[in-house]
Amino acid sequence: MTTPLVEMNDICISFGGVHAVDHVSVDLMPGEVVGLLGHNGAGKSTLIKILSGAYQKDSGDITINGKKVEINNPRDARALNIETIYQTLALADNLDAASNLFLGRELVTAFGFVDEDAMEAETRKIMARLNPNFQKFSEPVSALSGGQRQSVAIARAVYFDAKILIMDEPTAALGPHETQMVSELIQQLKAEGIGIFLISHDIHDVMELCDRASVMKNGKLVGTVDVKDVTDDDLLGMIILGKQPGQAA
Amino acid sequence: MSDIAVPTAKPRSFLETLEIDLRLLGMVGAFIVICLYFHFDTGGRFLTPRNIFNLTIQTVSVAIMATGMVFIIVTRHIDLSVGALLATCSAVMAMMQTQWLPQTLGLGLGHPLIPWLAILTGLVTGAVVGAFHGYLVGYLMIPAFIVTLGGLLVWRNVAWYLTSGQTIGPLDPTFRQFGGINGTLGQTGSWVVGILCTLAALAALWNARRNKARHGFPVKPLWAEGVLAAVIGIAILGFVAILNAYQVPERVLARNFAARGEEMPEGFTAAYGLPISVLVLIFVAIGMTLIARRTRLGRYIFATGGNPDAAELSGINTRLLTVKVFALMGALCALSAVVASARLSNHSNDIGTLDELRVIAAAVIGGTALAGGLGTIHGAILGALIMQSLQSGMAMVNVDAPLQNIVVGAVLVAAVLIDIIYRRRTGAK
Numbered sequence: 301m302t303t304p305l306v307e308m309n310d311i312c313i314s315f316g317g318v319h320a321v322d323h324v325s326v327d328l329m330p331g332e333v334v335g336l337l338g339h340n341g342a343g344k345s346t347l348i349k350i351l352s353g354a355y356q357k358d359s360g361d362i363t364i365n366g367k368k369v370e371i372n373n374p375r376d377a378r379a380l381n382i383e384t385i386y387q388t389l390a391l392a393d394n395l396d397a398a399s400n401l402f403l404g405r406e407l408v409t410a411f412g413f414v415d416e417d418a419m420e421a422e423t424r425k426i427m428a429r430l431n432p433n434f435q436k437f438s439e440p441v442s443a444l445s446g447g448q449r450q451s452v453a454i455a456r457a458v459y460f461d462a463k464i465l466i467m468d469e470p471t472a473a474l475g476p477h478e479t480q481m482v483s484e485l486i487q488q489l490k491a492e493g494i495g496i497f498l499i500s501h502d503i504h505d506v507m508e509l510c511d512r513a514s515v516m517k518n519g520k521l522v523g524t525v526d527v528k529d530v531t532d533d534d535l536l537g538m539i540i541l542g543k544q545p546g547q548a549a
Numbered sequence: 550m551s552d553i554a555v556p557t558a559k560p561r562s563f564l565e566t567l568e569i570d571l572r573l574l575g576m577v578g579a580f581i582v583i584c585l586y587f588h589f590d591t592g593g594r595f596l597t598p599r600n601i602f603n604l605t606i607q608t609v610s611v612a613i614m615a616t617g618m619v620f621i622i623v624t625r626h627i628d629l630s631v632g633a634l635l636a637t638c639s640a641v642m643a644m645m646q647t648q649w650l651p652q653t654l655g656l657g658l659g660h661p662l663i664p665w666l667a668i669l670t671g672l673v674t675g676a677v678v679g680a681f682h683g684y685l686v687g688y689l690m691i692p693a694f695i696v697t698l699g700g701l702l703v704w705r706n707v708a709w710y711l712t713s714g715q716t717i718g719p720l721d722p723t724f725r726q727f728g729g730i731n732g733t734l735g736q737t738g739s740w741v742v743g744i745l746c747t748l749a750a751l752a753a754l755w756n757a758r759r760n761k762a763r764h765g766f767p768v769k770p771l772w773a774e775g776v777l778a779a780v781i782g783i784a785i786l787g788f789v790a791i792l793n794a795y796q797v798p799e800r801v802l803a804r805n806f807a808a809r810g811e812e813m814p815e816g817f818t819a820a821y822g823l824p825i826s827v828l829v830l831i832f833v834a835i836g837m838t839l840i841a842r843r844t845r846l847g848r849y850i851f852a853t854g855g856n857p858d859a860a861e862l863s864g865i866n867t868r869l870l871t872v873k874v875f876a877l878m879g880a881l882c883a884l885s886a887v888v889a890s891a892r893l894s895n896h897s898n899d900i901g902t903l904d905e906l907r908v909i910a911a912a913v914i915g916g917t918a919l920a921g922g923l924g925t926i927h928g929a930i931l932g933a934l935i936m937q938s939l940q941s942g943m944a945m946v947n948v949d950a951p952l953q954n955i956v957v958g959a960v961l962v963a964a965v966l967i968d969i970i971y972r973r974r975t976g977a978k
Contacts, residue, residue: 354862375864390862394855394922395848403852404863406845413843421764 303366305330305495306464311350311360320346322519323360328464328495333486335510335527336499337539343519344499345387348466351497352384353377364464378404383462387469387499389453393442397434398423400441401456426455430485431478446473454482458489465489468499483509503535517542568769569777572916572971576931583935587942595942598795602821604934604941605792606729609826610635610889611904612933615911616837617881619929620874622912623854625921626686626693628875630700631882632904634678636708638886642671643717643896646724664724671883678704679879680872687871701905709898718895728891732825736793739822743789746831747782754778793820826888830930833884837926850874854921910957911936914964936960 306328313321321343328334336344349355351362353374362369364380371377377384391400398419407415407422420437427434431451441449450473457465467486471479486496486509500506506513507527515522515538522538525545534545587595594600614631621628645667651658678700685696719725726732734742754774761768769777797819806813841847853860853867861867885904890896915932917924936957943953 352862373864374862375866378864384862386862388858390856390859392852392855392859392922395852399848399852403848403860404865406848408845413839414845414848416843417760417764417766420766 302329304328304363305332305365306351306497307363308347308351309361309363311347311362312358313346313350313355314358319519321350321357324516324519324521325360326497326514326521326524328497330495331490331493332512333490333496333498333510334524335506335513336497336516337501337503337506337513337535338516338522339539342516342539344516345468347516348384348468348497348499351377351464352382352466375404378460381461381463382466383457383460383464384466385453385457385468385470387472389449391441391449391453394440396438396440397427397444397452397455398437400452401426401459403456405460422459423455426459427451430455430458431481447475447478450474450478454485458485462489462494465494465496466499467496469501470498471500471502471505503532503539506535507532515539568773571975572968573925573928573931575967575971576915576928576935580931580935580938583938583942587938587945590946591942594945598791600941600945601791602730602795602824604937605827606824606892607941608930608934608937609729609824609830610885610892610901611907611911611937612830612930613833613881613885613888614878614904614908615915615929615933616833616926617878618908618912619837619915619917619924619926620841620850621693621878622909622917622919623850623921623924624871624874625854625857626871626874627909627919628682628693628697628878629905629909630682630697630704631878631885631908632901632906633701633704633708634675634879634882635886635889635901635904636898637678637704637711638671638675638883639890639896639900640708640711640717641674642667642724642883642886643720643890644711645670646721647717659721661723664721667721667724668883668887671886672880675879675881675883675886676876677879679882680876682879683872683875686875687868705902708900712896712898714898716895716897720890720894720896724887725891725894727826727829727887728894729824729826729888730821731891731894733792733821734823734825734828736820736822739789739793739820742823742828743786747785750781750785751778754781789823792824793822795821797821826892829884829888833881834926834930841926846870846873851922854923856922907933907936910961914961916968918968 304327307325308327309325311321311324312319324343324347326334326336326347336348338344346355350357351371353371353376356372362371364382369376369380371380371382392403395403398416401423402419407418409415409418424437427437431448434448434451436444436448441452444452450470454470457467471482474482486498489496498506498510510527512524513527513530513535514524515535517539520542522542523544525534525538530545537543538545584596614635618628618631646663647658650656650663650666651660656663682693682696682700685691686693733739754777758768758774802817802819803813839847841850849860849865849867849870852863853865853870857867886901889900893900911933912924912929913919913932914935915925915928915930917929939957939960940953943956948956
């Protein structure tokens with residue numbers, strides 16, 4: 301058996317007495333897509349923000365490729381090749397696509413100045429692959445449509461050799477055509493051996509794209525199942541009632 | 550806007566082709582209207598070399614601080630303590646050159662190192678105090694409004710305490726050269742600086758065009774670049790020509806010759822030319838624009854202003870960034886203190902009073918949005934120039950002092966209103 305890419309063991313975090321994540325363990329293998337399911341407030345986003353460095357866990361540990369790591373801020377996560385596409389997209393609306401794509405990792409010239417033209421050229425290349433219709437390179441991203449903004453956020457995550465990709469509701473703002481593109485992208489990244497945590501509300505998405513699904517309810521892990529072994533109704537039962545598949549209601 | 554995929558894009562207007570910011574153009578227009586109005590109202594006394602010279606040296610102090618205020622406001626903070634911090638830096642530098650260095654350290658008055666050590670101490674003081682404000686705001690999460698409101702009281706009175714409220718002077722003669730009329734480049738020096746500036750601007754234009762072409766991006770038509778280059782060249786060299794037209798009065802020249810024990814030759818004339826303080830402002834403007842546009846620091850400042858959470862999630866250390874931005878503001882306050890105290894040729898207890906409001910107003914009139922994320926350095930400098938022109942113009946046409954402030958206040962509010970309407974119309978944020 302290969303070493304898991306990510307193991308999050310016994311993670312706890314609470315905010316002012318509320319146990320947002322309560323002794324939760326999940327893992328991810330290379331080339332695998334693991335869906336995280338649950339109601340609003342179930343703790344999925346919070347759990348994943350611990351991995352991306354936005355929150356600091358109270359207890360528990362994280363191992364990457366079998367090595368125990370400390371992730372204290374988003375910089376640490378990026379250094380471990382963990383990339384995140386946030387539900388809010390986390391774009392600076394006043395800057396253009398290239399500036400957002402390279403935010404925190406700007407290309408610089410030999411004199412240490414930001415190389416705007418080189419960044420725009422790279423952005424044009426990757427956008428040609430992800431979203432060929434994208435043309436608004438010199439406008440602030442506030443002028444872009446929801447789908448275009450999403451493609452900027454996705455481009456940012458995949459451009460920098462991600463090994464572990466976290467996608468928080470990546471298709472929430474998208475139309476059917478763009479959703480299809482995201483699905484294809486996930487298949488392609490999976491084939492490249494990247495591990496993906498996919499947070500979603502949509503059971504249909506999860507059944508189609510994921511290998512395994514971990515379901516959370518009220519900050520606790522209900523269970524992790526192979527999607528091949530369960531039906532839509534089983535997953536629904538886990539989400540709504542917190543019961544294991546096959547268990548009587 | 551990219552035209553690669555849409556070769557049949559609609560024909561673009563003259564201004565669009567030049568890629569000039571309409572907002573900037575509006576401000577330049579407003580400035581010209583103000584100048585022309587006062588010129589005719591004063592019977593031709595406003596746009597004279599002498600008045601333009603005075604206007605520029607009066608603007609420098611506020612303009613230098615306004616460039617720093619742009620970064621503060623862009624990161625969604627405010628600094629109410631700049632006038633008070635200017636006073637503290639000015640007091641430290643005045644005490645350094647009149648008391649501490651010559652007497653306590655025994656360098657002796659007139660030692661050539663004194664002005665430079667004094668300026669260095671002032672800059673360090675400003676930067677350290679600014680960094681401390683930034684630490685309180687960034688790490689201890691106290692709102693900048695409160696920190697700098699406290700700072701306004703603290704530093705105004707630290708200055709008072711340091712000098713026991715006395716006016717400290719006369720300042721060192723070398724130091725006084727930074728004030729304006731006491732230190733100018735003369736005719737030849739001004740032309741050299743003007744020509745160098747023009748060449749540098751043309752080189753920058755050319756370089757930008759070449760870089761864009763190298764990556765295969767669309768570039769402006771050559772004639773558009775030519776028009777832009779001509780406008781820049783005429784503006785710079787025209788400004789130098791105006792300052793060079795301001796002749797040093799004959800009695801001043803005669804006095805200078807007499808001071809050196811020489812006889813003034815018959816028919817000798819000399820012009821003031823570019824003041825050193827204006828040169829300092831030009832350096833600050835270029836430096837701050839480079840930081841804003843071409844460095845990571847500048848990127849992070851604007852990204853943090855646009856979306857602080859996104860900046861943090863992108864791995865930007867936004868707390869340290871706050872410290873840096875406030876430290877830079879502090880150092881610029883010190884630089885303004887050099888210019889302001891040198892212009893008065895002494896440190897007085899009320900130096901920089903109400904400057905915080907002028908500086909914030911200049912940045913805001915110059916298009917810096919208090920919501921954060923938007924603002925330009927050249928806009929803030931133009932904002933400072935517009936305010937100073939209004940103030941001196943009204944003084945020249947004998948508007949009563951209270952009315953002057955009423956007008957400036959109303960202009961500030963109106964400028965922001967026009968900006969909001971303009972942004973709503975154009976759909977920009």
